[in-house]
Amino acid sequence: MTTHDAPEGRRAPLAASSFARRVLGSPIAPLAVFPWRFAAAARWSLRTFGATTRWLFGSRENTNYTYDLTPRNREHLAWFVAHVAGIPLAEARGYIQEVLDDQALTAHVMGETARSRYRWLADRVPRYGRRIGWYAFVRALKPDVLVETGTDKGLGSVVLAAALLRNGKGRLISIDINPAAGYLISGRYAEVTELVISDSIAALAALEDVDLFIHDSDHTAEHEYAEFTAIAPNLRPDALSLSDNAHATDSMTRWAEETGREFLFFDERPARHWYPGAGIGTALPPR
Numbered sequence: 663m664t665t666h667d668a669p670e671g672r673r674a675p676l677a678a679s680s681f682a683r684r685v686l687g688s689p690i691a692p693l694a695v696f697p698w699r700f701a702a703a704a705r706w707s708l709r710t711f712g713a714t715t716r717w718l719f720g721s722r723e724n725t726n727y728t729y730d731l732t733p734r735n736r737e738h739l740a741w742f743v744a745h746v747a748g749i750p751l752a753e754a755r756g757y758i759q760e761v762l763d764d765q766a767l768t769a770h771v772m773g774e775t776a777r778s779r780y781r782w783l784a785d786r787v788p789r790y791g792r793r794i795g796w797y798a799f800v801r802a803l804k805p806d807v808l809v810e811t812g813t814d815k816g817l818g819s820v821v822l823a824a825a826l827l828r829n830g831k832g833r834l835i836s837i838d839i840n841p842a843a844g845y846l847i848s849g850r851y852a853e854v855t856e857l858v859i860s861d862s863i864a865a866l867a868a869l870e871d872v873d874l875f876i877h878d879s880d881h882t883a884e885h886e887y888a889e890f891t892a893i894a895p896n897l898r899p900d901a902l903s904l905s906d907n908a909h910a911t912d913s914m915t916r917w918a919e920e921t922g923r924e925f926l927f928f929d930e931r932p933a934r935h936w937y938p939g940a941g942i943g944t945a946l947p948p949r
């Protein structure tokens with residue numbers, strides 16, 4: 663259970679006795695319920711402290727944290743994907759399970775991580791978090807041209823490439839400004855992926871006929887918005903755009919409103935992690 667999963671803190675019992683009712687209706691009520699208030703807040707804080715300690719000693723990651731989603735959050739994600747992509751719920755659930763069950767992908771990420779010089783700053787076991795939603799969108803929408811800005815290790819890229827391989831068509835263009843990015847992109851995943859080392863704004867302006875766009879690079883509001891305006895002329899009319907940063911800025915809602923797109927947001931809930939989660943912002947083409 664994460665801090666988000668628990669119901670609201672237990673309430674101070676509403677007094678049964680007439681004495682207690684008198685206390686709760688008097689000016690000393692705040693003092694009387696203080697122990698319950700303290701216990702409720704302390705329970706949340708202790709849970710976060712436990713997750714923090716587990717992470718500090720059990721994980722090697724210093725940025726771009728990875729984790730699983732809580733089971734309920736996975737289910738919410740399936741409903742979200744089904745709605746946005748216009749597919750049956752069972753199909754969306756199936757895609758999410760498909761990537762979680764993909765043993766070849768797991769083995770690939772573990773192998774490349776173990777071989778990488780950056781293995782000391784990566785966790786051994788892959789956990790995809792909200793990227794399972796990206797996977798489901800690619801499986802559902804079967805894009806020919808898929809673009810991800812911000813590659814980092816390449817975890818999102820290989821998840822997306824795995825979806826393209828299952829689709830049997832499409833290519834991924836993943837863009838990162840860091841020449842050391844993308845060490846997970848190799849083997850069959852590299853066959854459908856073009857890694858572009860460049861500032862994303864310059865690279866996006868040169869693309870054509872993009873079916874699915876994912877912003878996950880520089881997360882300043884200005885850069886995120888600049889990416890949307892740079893990619894906009896190069897999107898197909900029915901293209902879907904995703905933002906990995908819609909929980910933190912107003913860039914996608916602003917762009918969606920200005921261009922007549924519909925904005926929807928999936929709120930991510932990590933399991934067993936102190937990080938409160940990000941999300942998937944979606945801007946649907948004008949209907």
Ligand SMILES: C[S@@+](CC[C@H](N)C(=O)[O-])C[C@H]1O[C@@H](n2cnc3c(N)ncnc32)[C@H](O)[C@@H]1O
Nearest residue numbers: 812813814817818838839840861862878879880
């Ligand atoms: C959050 S990470 C990407 C995570 C990745 N998409 C994944 O699924 O794990 C952000 C990446 O954006 C890259 N980045 C930062 N500024 C950029 C820019 N102006 N153009 C392209 N990439 C940039 C960073 O080098 C970093 O690797």
